[in-house]
Amino acid sequence: MSIPRFWREIRQRYKGIGTECGVCNRVYFPPREVCPDCGRDSLGDMKEREISGKGKVLTFTEVHEPMPDFEILSPYIMAIVEMDEGVRMTGQLVGVEFDEVKNGMEVEAVLRKLGEESPSGIIYYGYKFRPCR
Numbered sequence: 001m002s003i004p005r006f007w008r009e010i011r012q013r014y015k016g017i018g019t020e021c022g023v024c025n026r027v028y029f030p031p032r033e034v035c036p037d038c039g040r041d042s043l044g045d046m047k048e049r050e051i052s053g054k055g056k057v058l059t060f061t062e063v064h065e066p067m068p069d070f071e072i073l074s075p076y077i078m079a080i081v082e083m084d085e086g087v088r089m090t091g092q093l094v095g096v097e098f099d100e101v102k103n104g105m106e107v108e109a110v111l112r113k114l115g116e117e118s119p120s121g122i123i124y125y126g127y128k129f130r131p132c133r
Contacts (some may be wrong), residue, residue, distance in 0.1 A: 016051035053109035054082035
């Protein structure tokens with residue numbers, strides 16, 4: 001698979017692309033083909049919608065026992081963020097210490113390197129969250 005094709009196929013990871021139901025106007029991330037609330041009525045009526053990237057921390061935790069390949073980051077902060085559109089996203093908080101994080105804190109999504117396939121392979125990017133400035 002070519003690198004441009006790889007990134008085109010996962011636009012929600014680096015552009016925050018979700019969907020909005022044309023019937024009830026609810027926004028979903030990641031994108032959905034059918035609205036869970038409207039069911040069949042939403043078929044063919046789901047529109048692409050870019051998520052603003054602004055939101056508030058709902059809850060958070062500090063990870064001390066990371067998953068494999070994340071050991072170098074430990075400890076790190078993970079949060080559930082409610083975006084201005086109402087969708088909830090899970091992501092790492094960066095640029096802040098654990099004792100500075102509060103529920104309700106305003107954050108914004110930022111594009112960051114998540115990893116790489118190999119030293120000469122594809123670099124994976126995705127969103128993390130930082131406090132709004």
